[in-house]
Amino acid sequence: MAASYGATAKAFHWLTVLGIVIVVPLGIAMLNVGPGETQNSLFDLHRSVGFVIFVLAAARLLWRLSHPPPPLPADLPGWQQAAALATHWVLYALLFTVPVLGWLGSSYFGAAVSVFGLFTLPVPVAQDRAVAETVLAFHVWGVITLGALVALHMGAALHHHFVRRDDVLARMLPGRHGAPERSTRHPTA
Template sequence: MPNPAIPNQTPSAPPAPAAYGLPARALHWIMALLVLAVIPAGFAMMNLPSGPAQDWFFDLHRSIGFTILCLAVVRVVVRILNPPPPRPANLPFALWLGAEIVHYALYVLLLVMPPLGWLASNAFGASVSVFGLFTLPNLVGKNDALADMFGAWHQRLAYLITALVILHIAAGLWHGIIKRDGVLSRMLPHLSRRQA
């Protein structure tokens, strides 16, 4: 509160919420771009007729999926070594808890879905080539029953992660455009904001 004895004093702005560290922010946006690429690639490969185009989308989907798996492992390690900033004071506990549930669900899905896709590909009789640079070892042999099972679970989780990604984006836009409470800016690139 301004002191009337001090002229030209303006009320101090509330402190900005502490930001995520640079590694967490970089991994977040790199993985966000990869997820936004792998989901449509997956739906495309499942709806295209057999042929070179479908094969290309299969290879792209598998390659991005393996990359996401590697980055997800790194991101979990970064989160453990550098815990996220505390809940912003202006963010209600219920909203924070909901966001935490979505975040952890996304972590689990990003760690579980790529191996399921890898297993499904091997069970269908296909190897997983990563951008044509190297081929991953086969985890299982060709097995139609396993292929159907792993493929079905991978597809179900694809719908779930798509819904969670849409929810996550909508929440971020709500914080950034409507609420303008500084929550979104904690994950945006910046130079001046205090880091946790």
């Protein structure tokens, strides 16, 4: 039986999933309601959750760099191991890139990003609606790409569980206990 992910890694994973499950429908809804207070509130909530996803991705990446994941099954073909590794790193890249593009697109549009009304992100660029449309188009394509990779990731996890009948999916499920989380750093570092 392969070692399970630790509680912290699982929390980062499932909180990120929750964020995506919330932010994508908000994005769709905000573009499909008419202008007004409801749309403004949806935009604010969408941007706030996007900021949380960015922070989670940063914390998650720092955690992963010091707490490597359990190894994949030894009998997994090399190309599948490479594909899994590449997919994970592209997912990380998109978890950073998509929120940054949303923030920049909002900034170019002239809309400040307030995070749950607690603070406002700086506006790093001058207003330019033409650039905003381009940046936000890249934001949307990033979301579509992220969605496709999440579907691939889910499909691979289900393949491991139902076809290969190995432990790859089970080790990320809540409640599964494995080896305790340890840093790769030397204990005196």
